[in-house]
Amino acid sequence: MAISLKLNGKTHAVDAEPGTPLLWVIRDDLKMTGTKFGCGVASCGACTVHLNGEPVRSCQTYIEDVDGAEITTIEAMSDDTIGAAVQQAWVELDVVQCGYCQSGQIMSAVGLLRENPTPSADEIDDYMWGNACRCATYQRIRAGIQRASEILEA
Amino acid sequence: MTVNTSRRGFLKGAAAAGAVLVVGVRPDGALAASGNPSMLTPFVQVGSDGSVTAIIKHFEMGQGPSTGLTTLIAEEMGLTMDQIGYDFAPSNPQVYNNTLFGPMQGTGGSTAMANSYLQYRQAGAAAREMLLQAAAQQWGVDASGLSLQDGVVSGAGNSAPLGEFVEAAATLDAPTEPRLKDPSEFRLIGNPDVRRLDSPAKGNGTAMFAMDIQRPNQMIAMIARPEQQRATAVSFDATGAEGIKGFISADILPNKAGVAVFAENTWAAMQARDALDIEWDTSNAETRSSDQIEQEIRAALDASPTYNVNGADVSAVQAAVDGADTVVEETFYFPLLAHAPMEPLNCTIEQTEDGGILMHDGCQIPTLPHGAMAEIFGLPFEKVQIKTVLAGGSFGRRATPQADYQVEAALAFSLTDRSRPVHLVWSREDDLRSGYYRPAFGHKVRVGLDGEGNIVGWEHRIAGQSIMKGTPFEAFAVHDGVDHSSVEGTVDSPYQIPTAAFGLTDTDKATSTLWWRAVGHTHTAYVMEVMMDMAAKAAGIDPVDFRLAYLTGDDADQTRKANVLKLAAEKANWGNAPDGRSQGIAVHKSFNSYVAEVVEISGNADDGIKIEKVTCAVDCGIAVNPDVIKAQMEGGIGYGIGHNMRDKITLTDGVVDQFNFPDYEPLRISDIGEIDVHIVPSAEPPTGVGEPGTPPAAPALANAIAAASDLRVATLPMDDNGVSFV
Numbered sequence: 064m065a066i067s068l069k070l071n072g073k074t075h076a077v078d079a080e081p082g083t084p085l086l087w088v089i090r091d092d093l094k095m096t097g098t099k100f101g102c103g104v105a106s107c108g109a110c111t112v113h114l115n116g117e118p119v120r121s122c123q124t125y126i127e128d129v130d131g132a133e134i135t136t137i138e139a140m141s142d143d144t145i146g147a148a149v150q151q152a153w154v155e156l157d158v159v160q161c162g163y164c165q166s167g168q169i170m171s172a173v174g175l176l177r178e179n180p181t182p183s184a185d186e187i188d189d190y191m192w193g194n195a196c197r198c199a200t201y202q203r204i205r206a207g208i209q210r211a212s213e214i215l216e217a
Numbered sequence: 218m219t220v221n222t223s224r225r226g227f228l229k230g231a232a233a234a235g236a237v238l239v240v241g242v243r244p245d246g247a248l249a250a251s252g253n254p255s256m257l258t259p260f261v262q263v264g265s266d267g268s269v270t271a272i273i274k275h276f277e278m279g280q281g282p283s284t285g286l287t288t289l290i291a292e293e294m295g296l297t298m299d300q301i302g303y304d305f306a307p308s309n310p311q312v313y314n315n316t317l318f319g320p321m322q323g324t325g326g327s328t329a330m331a332n333s334y335l336q337y338r339q340a341g342a343a344a345r346e347m348l349l350q351a352a353a354q355q356w357g358v359d360a361s362g363l364s365l366q367d368g369v370v371s372g373a374g375n376s377a378p379l380g381e382f383v384e385a386a387a388t389l390d391a392p393t394e395p396r397l398k399d400p401s402e403f404r405l406i407g408n409p410d411v412r413r414l415d416s417p418a419k420g421n422g423t424a425m426f427a428m429d430i431q432r433p434n435q436m437i438a439m440i441a442r443p444e445q446q447r448a449t450a451v452s453f454d455a456t457g458a459e460g461i462k463g464f465i466s467a468d469i470l471p472n473k474a475g476v477a478v479f480a481e482n483t484w485a486a487m488q489a490r491d492a493l494d495i496e497w498d499t500s501n502a503e504t505r506s507s508d509q510i511e512q513e514i515r516a517a518l519d520a521s522p523t524y525n526v527n528g529a530d531v532s533a534v535q536a537a538v539d540g541a542d543t544v545v546e547e548t549f550y551f552p553l554l555a556h557a558p559m560e561p562l563n564c565t566i567e568q569t570e571d572g573g574i575l576m577h578d579g580c581q582i583p584t585l586p587h588g589a590m591a592e593i594f595g596l597p598f599e600k601v602q603i604k605t606v607l608a609g610g611s612f613g614r615r616a617t618p619q620a621d622y623q624v625e626a627a628l629a630f631s632l633t634d635r636s637r638p639v640h641l642v643w644s645r646e647d648d649l650r651s652g653y654y655r656p657a658f659g660h661k662v663r664v665g666l667d668g669e670g671n672i673v674g675w676e677h678r679i680a681g682q683s684i685m686k687g688t689p690f691e692a693f694a695v696h697d698g699v700d701h702s703s704v705e706g707t708v709d710s711p712y713q714i715p716t717a718a719f720g721l722t723d724t725d726k727a728t729s730t731l732w733w734r735a736v737g738h739t740h741t742a743y744v745m746e747v748m749m750d751m752a753a754k755a756a757g758i759d760p761v762d763f764r765l766a767y768l769t770g771d772d773a774d775q776t777r778k779a780n781v782l783k784l785a786a787e788k789a790n791w792g793n794a795p796d797g798r799s800q801g802i803a804v805h806k807s808f809n810s811y812v813a814e815v816v817e818i819s820g821n822a823d824d825g826i827k828i829e830k831v832t833c834a835v836d837c838g839i840a841v842n843p844d845v846i847k848a849q850m851e852g853g854i855g856y857g858i859g860h861n862m863r864d865k866i867t868l869t870d871g872v873v874d875q876f877n878f879p880d881y882e883p884l885r886i887s888d889i890g891e892i893d894v895h896i897v898p899s900a901e902p903p904t905g906v907g908e909p910g911t912p913p914a915a916p917a918l919a920n921a922i923a924a925a926s927d928l929r930v931a932t933l934p935m936d937d938n939g940v941s942f943v
Contacts, residue, residue: 080462083484084484087482087483087484090483091431091437091482091483091484092482094431095422096422096425096426096428096429096431097421097422097423098422099426099428099559099560099609100428100483100561101559101560101561101645102645102877102878103487103644103645103877104645104877104878104879106877106878106879107559107645107878107883109559136422137421137422138421138422138423140421140422141421150417150420150421153416153420154412154416154417154420157412157413157416157844157845157848158416158420159279159413159415159416159419159420160279160280160281160610160848160849160852161277161278161279161558161559161560161607161608161609161610161611162279162415162418162419162420162424162426162607162609163426163558163559163560163609163610164559164609165419165420166422169420187886188886188887189887191886192885192886192887194886195559195878195883195884195885196559196883196886197557197558197559197610197612197856197883198279198559198610198852198855198856199851199852199854199855199856199859199884199889200848200851200852201855201884201885201886201889202851202889202890202891202892203848203851204886205886
């Protein structure tokens, strides 16, 4: 089926079968590899993108459900005020280790800060629970979100 | 900072920019330099445009060698970290070997910094001296009056960017023994403000992992594997896959280990694989269940061990324990564990224009798949190239003695006409069900205490599945029948335990065994540190004081272990936990580093435990990148705690019961509070940091649980054995 996909502000005509996860359209058809495949069952969060501004797991978001929607990926975060602050905080604190989950961590962190500009540690834990990091960078993720909050407040 | 992701492109770019100086070592280990990058595989490359690139011989799975080895070059060359880039080395076991592995290039055993520390500094120092010598000749002055700082050569009234001297320096012989900087001159080594070089790319989606390799016209391959190890494919029917858009073909792998599915994209490959109808020959398949594995191990613990590991007079030790005032005993069982790196295994293979083979891989031990591919494709070693890219974690999984997934990719590629690159992709289910696991182990320990609480006998039996036997590493790791990785951390513990006997019995493997972050220490540290805690409690002595009593020797092994124990206790305010909280402590030496950890919890085993804080002290010799070391301790602690809280791989009739993360739940952000890491200042050579943070974490948690609840968890994981977590 032909889909009109609006991704990072640009419209793409995509031909994909119904039931195709958005993740694979982004990665394999549009060749944008910042969004990662980790589990395929919405259990790790590595594939998190924004759908109309809200974080979703792109491995369990199907192409027929996103026709005309606004999709945003990690590649566009430097153009987003909150995204840029999170990225700056991530570099300041060297949050990453292997880094494979971090696109998804950042997409979720931006979603959190968009709805709650000054989250507490518990609120961060509640919101970020679904983003797994096998390197266990969690304490720096927590600190990174709080640092991004400070950057945005300044 | 620039990261050159294409080595060949990088070399071409360097040549286009003008002259180049490369400094490395010859296969005999002597320093060498050249003006021609094709003549030498270097550790550092300097362009006449002033660009400096460190060539990193270890792969980056998050543990930080790309930053660490670049720091060494930058330090000796007087550069700032933004004046240098890095590139991953090609596969070359003569030049880029891990000097602790022999003629093998590879990363493991927490050795990246330990084996590179002098080598990379020497290369950087040689480059510095050659540039200074070239400047001295040009200016007609003595080189001893010149210095290289921040990319500029200056002295004797002159000053010029280093790039101006590259062409002349490349004609000089490399110094045989360049002067290494004195630690008092260090600006970068030991500097906590040095940042990771890979942070920006990993935060903006541009970092290239193996999974992100998309070669022109590539096919995706996935493998349908049998549910039981050692079953083989007999035939298949692909009718169900034929209607799937993007499906190309399917074929049985030459070794019958599975059916390869080729497709235009990943989703089509996944769907087509699911649609195959495959007939398996299960006549030689594994049929054991994990309950049976556990029974075999527990039975072995009740019998006399096969190997007397420390040559003890076992009957004398037994008599000492039997005659003690108090006997503390426990039997432990550790299940199979999967590594589950965040990036599922994958690699890409293509044929080069000259008929060779090029593999793109987050490659942990390049020499093993390099040799395997040369054999599979009937090519000389030099016609195979491996391009190492970022790995999304490993924890040991990307290094198998059999080069399992790379061989699988090569066999799949061999089924094609080789006109299209093949990117082999694993799913998470493939990863968890692949059969390569931290082996199952059991320990049975009896400790005898006299009336004053002193240990008078320690009888320790270990039974489990050897990792090294039957692999190319056997000669290296197995001596007199004892696989060292089965007993490391027990018989070689720095504790001065009198009258001890360590015995080992190997049990059969139902699955492939594999090193898992910290290898044998993952179970031995747990046993040693829980037993020490139990003995301390029986003796009525504080657990820190009890341990220190066995670390009173003058040698570094005892003093360094004692020091981290004392430091962790001090920083955690040991013995003075806030109301409602309980503490547990553990200390362990692994990979030549010493780590002590205090876990502080709230709650109790029945109502639910929350891990509030972990305090860690580490002595890993000279701390090259202190913040990377802290990060490795934080990550190692999380890895140790998460799995022991709730993870296990189990088998039913040879079939793995777990499928994906919901059945093998990773540590989550809400599971663990603050981690506070302290590094012991040291002038000793650098030792491991990737693994040593893991071993003490779970026993420290277990000891905290025991302090809160009087519950000793001896069979893992904890949440299967009486502990609930909130």
